[in-house]
Amino acid sequence: xTLPDLSSLALPGAEIAxxxxxxxxxxxxxxxxxxxxxxxxxxxxxxxxAAAQEMLARAMGVAKSRLTLIRGAKSRDKLFRxx
Numbered sequence: 001x002t003l004p005d006l007s008s009l010a011l012p013g014a015e016i017a018x019x020x021x022x023x024x025x026x027x028x029x030x031x032x033x034x035x036x037x038x039x040x041x042x043x044x045x046x047x048x049x050a051a052a053q054e055m056l057a058r059a060m061g062v063a064k065s066r067l068t069l070i071r072g073a074k075s076r077d078k079l080f081r082x083x
Contacts, residue, residue, distance in 0.1 A: 003059040004031055010060045014082045015070065018056065022048035022076075029059055034077070049073060056080065 006029070009016055017034040024038035039051040049069065057064035062082065072078035 001027055003055065004029055006031075006035075006056070006059040007061045010062050010082060012082060016056065016067075016080045016082070018052060018078050018080065020048055020052045020076050020078060027051075027055065029055060046073065049078065052078070053080065 019034050019036050021036065021038045022041060022043040024040055026038065027040050028038050030036040030038075035056070037052045037055055039048050039055065041047045041051045043049075049072075053067050053069065054064050057067050060067075060082070066083050067080045068083055070079045070081050
């Protein structure tokens, strides 16, 4: 799986809107507003959100601990902030 280079989004205080598709056949990120992140895990106990956060952090080139979920813990539409 190759991830797009999202390092241009890695500005402190930036808010990134994403749409997560859990239980997908293949994991990946599609550019565009909002970013579309497909993860292969099921949406139970926050696993899909955690997988999306990790994938987004990897594509941005930052530590996943720097991404904070602001809105959408139980929704497909999420908003992350880079600290």
